[in-house]
Amino acid sequence: GAVVSQHPSWVICKSGTSVKIECRSLDFQATTMFWYRQFPKQSLMLMATSNEGSKATYEQGVEKDKFLINHASLTLSTLTVTSAHPEDSSFYICSARDYRVVSTEAFFGQGTRLTVV
Amino acid sequence: AQTVTQSQPEMSVQEAETVTLSCTYDTSESDYYLFWYKQPPSRQMILVIRQEAYKQQNATENRFSVNFQKAAKSFSLKISDSQLGDAAMYFCASASKGNQFYFGTGTSLTVIP
Numbered sequence: 001g002a003v004v005s006q007h008p009s010w011v012i013c014k015s016g017t018s019v020k021i022e023c024r025s026l027d028f029q030a031t032t033m034f035w036y037r038q039f040p041k042q043s044l045m046l047m048a049t050s051n052e053g054s055k056a057t058y059e060q061g062v063e064k065d066k067f068l069i070n071h072a073s074l075t076l077s078t079l080t081v082t083s084a085h086p087e088d089s090s091f092y093i094c095s096a097r098d099y100r101v102v103s104t105e106a107f108f109g110q111g112t113r114l115t116v117v
Numbered sequence: 118a119q120t121v122t123q124s125q126p127e128m129s130v131q132e133a134e135t136v137t138l139s140c141t142y143d144t145s146e147s148d149y150y151l152f153w154y155k156q157p158p159s160r161q162m163i164l165v166i167r168q169e170a171y172k173q174q175n176a177t178e179n180r181f182s183v184n185f186q187k188a189a190k191s192f193s194l195k196i197s198d199s200q201l202g203d204a205a206m207y208f209c210a211s212a213s214k215g216n217q218f219y220f221g222t223g224t225s226l227t228v229i230p
């Protein structure tokens with residue numbers, strides 16, 4: 001299957017700093033990327049959907065100024081957590097789809113564990 | 118919008134036995150797809166099986182099969198000959214073509230040696 005690479009797999013940052021998480025589709029064109037947040041033993045909560053070359057669509061309750069998403073190319077999307085606080089500590093997962101392909105499967109990155117101290 | 122419900126937070130099965138995980142969904146879409154994803158301790162999401170809603174035949178992938186009841190909006194996963202490596206969180210999900218996935222709350226499966 002297609003591969004989605006997410007980097008870094010874990011990061012620790014100081015409160016007030018910004019952290020960037022990258023999500024790359026390695027062998028297909030990701031026309032749409034999704035960013036999820038997952039708390040321990042809970043389901044994936046969709047934060048935003050981004051389409052290549054356009055602004056991301058954020059879910060209700062997600063601060064767009066805090067969680068900056070850029071999807072500038074068909075193979076790369078980034079999530080930047082700005083002015084991070086301890087409550088932003090979580091597991092973040094990206095997934096990518098190419099809706100032009102018949103298959104509707106989404107491919108997931110390995111996830112990033114963010115700890116804000 | 119679509120909703121997915123998994124009513125079993127935890128399940129356990131004896132190694133080599135069979136277990137069924139339940140999932141119900143609700144959607145207003147006419148063209149949609151259903152999935153089961155596995156999330157082991159590594160937290161990498163792994164596709165287990167996929168079902169196109171327009172297909173009446175239940176999908177099967179080796180030891181994994183589904184019981185898709187479209188009228189009842191039910192999509193259960195059966196794992197046969199359970200193995201220790203099957204221990205994980207299992208998420209049921211639905212999606213319409215090109216759109217976001219909707220995930221259930223997950224079922225934690227324990228395999229007892």
